[in-house]
Amino acid sequence: MSRIGRKSITLPAGVTATVTNNIVEVRGPKGQLKVLCLPNITVVVKDGEILVERKSEDKQTRSFHGLIRSLIQNNVLGVTENYKKTLKLVGTGYRAKAQGANVFLAVGYSHPVEVKAVNGVSIKVEGNDTIIIEGIDKQAVGQLAADIRKIRPPEPYKGKGIRYENETVIRKQGKAAA
DSSP, X not given: OOTTTTSOEEXXXXXXXXXXXXXXXXXXSSOEEEEEOOTTEEEEEETTEEEEEESOOOHHHHHHHXXXXXXXXXXXXXXXXXXXXXXXXXXXXXXXXXETTEEEEESSSSSOEEEOOOTTXXXXXXXXXXXXXXXXXXXXXXXXXXXXXXXXXXOTTTOOEEEETTOOOOOOXXXXXX
């Protein structure tokens, strides 16, 4: 049996979960999120806990057992506290500027690159070189952060580019080392 899937999820105070038609809806102080369950997986909410169980033992169902439990756990954490990703712009002249909900990046291209905010995710700019992405949906926050990083990923020679806050870029020595 899945070690992750068989753990119960405790609901904090102020968070409720309901299951209707294979959809688990989690409501909390920050908002609401939904997870679609698969046909062979059942979710039971009782006594302030969520239990994820599976009906069959085939490989695909066993694989999804832990996945569904993790998605529900992420939603429970998201509606109580925001998920947050921080990006740093490293390079001469690299800067970010917020205009409304969108952010414009000057990262070495001939034009500024516009990043549009996604529903339920907020983008903040601190200083000229720090972008903070916050939201209740872990997947949406991570995807937006990855999309922004993809605009100019860090290069290995000088380390210039957009990187996560704690990311270490492995540097190469270059031609002069030979």
